[in-house]
Amino acid sequence: MTTTISSAPTTGTRHRAGTLAATVLAVLLPLHAALATETPLAGAAPADLAGAVAQGMTVTMDQARIMRLPPHVATLVIGNPLIADASVQRGGLMVLTGKSVGSTNLIALDARGEPLLTMQIRVRPQTEAVVQVYRGVDRETYSCAPTCERTISLGDSKAFFDTALNNARTRDGAASGGGSTAGAAAGAR
Numbered sequence: 001m002t003t004t005i006s007s008a009p010t011t012g013t014r015h016r017a018g019t020l021a022a023t024v025l026a027v028l029l030p031l032h033a034a035l036a037t038e039t040p041l042a043g044a045a046p047a048d049l050a051g052a053v054a055q056g057m058t059v060t061m062d063q064a065r066i067m068r069l070p071p072h073v074a075t076l077v078i079g080n081p082l083i084a085d086a087s088v089q090r091g092g093l094m095v096l097t098g099k100s101v102g103s104t105n106l107i108a109l110d111a112r113g114e115p116l117l118t119m120q121i122r123v124r125p126q127t128e129a130v131v132q133v134y135r136g137v138d139r140e141t142y143s144c145a146p147t148c149e150r151t152i153s154l155g156d157s158k159a160f161f162d163t164a165l166n167n168a169r170t171r172d173g174a175a176s177g178g179g180s181t182a183g184a185a186a187g188a189r
Contacts, residue, residue, distance in 0.1 A: 049117075056120030057106075059084065059098040061143075067094045074111040080104040082152070082168065084121045098123035100152050100168050101130075101143065125151065 052067055059065045069092045076086045076094065083102040087095050096106075101123055108116045125143040130151070133140045140160045141153035150164040 053117055053119045056122055057096065058122045058124060059096050061098040061101055061123050061125055064095050064097045067096065068092055069094050069108060070116050072110045073108045073116055075109040075113075077107040077109065078104060078121070079106070082165075083123050096121065099172060101125050102152070 049068060049070065057065065057067065069088065071092065073088055073092065073094075076088060078084055078086055080102065081099075083098075083100050083104040084106070085097045085099055086106055089095055094108075103120060103122045105118060106121050107118050110116055125145065129144040130153075131142045131144050131148060132153075133142065135157075138157035138160070139155055141151050141156050141164075142148040143151040150160070150167060152161065152164045152168060154161075156164070
């Protein structure tokens with residue numbers, strides 16, 4: 001669900017941040033109540049392969065899903081690695097992690113490079129409370145759960161989009177670097 005809010009001031013009226021905040025709250029409070037009844041994704045149990053191939057797989061941003069892969073998968077290819085990441089684990093399990101909101105595809109290849117399966121991957125925000133703010137012709141998109149944070153969305157103003165993209169890359173680098181540092185420290189003991 002996407003909510004659009006315009007913050008362009010009208011002639012002779014001074015726009016105040018409090019007005020925008022009140023408008024955002026008026027839109028998000030009913031949305032939050034509706035989302036509270038949403039059934040969460042089952043991230044602990046491996047997803048059904050046939051269903052995932054036919055309908056795609058949805059994962060929440062910054063969370064992981066597990067799916068059992070067909071035998072002999074050697075390589076996973078993600079169309080847009082800024083949206084999702086996947087890795088093959090022992091026992092033929094794939095761990096799919098949502099990195100930013102959007103849609104991409106996943107292709108599983110065998111050791112000879114032959115495709116074994118192709119499926120759509122959708123990454124949703126932690127809640128579907130997305131707010132678009134227009135400042136004149138410039139658009140900014142925020143994921144509001146429970147606080148509003150920048151999110152990457154095609155169509156946003158260049159400066160806003162670039163900042164959100166750099167923030168996502170920095171966060172990804174910090175998370176990747178933090179995991180390898182922790183592993184190295186544990187191995188040194």
